[in-house]
Amino acid sequence: QIVTDGSAVYWLDGTVGQSPTSIRVVAAGGGAASEVLGLAQSQNGYGAIGIDELYLYYADNDDGSIRSEPR
DSSP, X not given: OEEEOSSEEEEEEOOBTTBOOEEEXXXXXXXXXXXXXXXXXXXXXXXXXXXXXXXXXXXXXXXXXXXXXXX
């Protein structure tokens, strides 16, 4: 899954079983990508992502909850 707000692009990356293991971000104009969240935050990976003006939202496969991180 890939989401963008026009200035940054976020995507799910890597796998553990069938689940992505990290959420990464890069500037929309290119450059080096960085990890926003990895297995340290969710041992079973991530199910989906979404963004708004202030937050990155993600499905945490550890407990099935929807969580948020400031962008």
